[in-house]
Amino acid sequence: MLSHFHYREIKNNMINQEWDFDFYYKQNKYKGKYFKDGSITWYHQGAGDMEEKEQKFLEDCxxxxxxxxxxxEH
Incomplete structure (x- = not known):
């Protein structure tokens, strides 16, 4: 379960939209950038060490x- 999920818009124009995000998972803080197409770039130092199954779970979340x-719309 993710906790303390935060996001911040960093770019919003006709061509591109990007957001920074961070959250905690299993007592570790994860950071990344989310793009309009749904792709994610991870900033977390250990993100490259994640198991594929765990990374897929976090990306889906x-x-x-x-x-x-x-x-x-809410």
């Missing part, structure tokens, strides 16, 4: 949270 917070 971030994607769902970004859809909820950015794209859905």
């Amino acid at each position: 971030v994607h769902d949270l970004m859809l909820y917070h950015v794209y859905e």
Whole structure:
């Protein structure tokens, strides 16, 4: 379960949209950049060491949270 998810818009124009995000997972802080196309660039130092299954889970969670917070109207 992710906790303390935060995001911040860093670029928003007709061509490109980008957001920085961070959260905690298993007592580790993860950071990254989320792009309009759904791709993610990880800033977390240990992100390259994540198992593929765990990375997929975290990317799915971030994607769902970004859809909820950015794209859905509340």
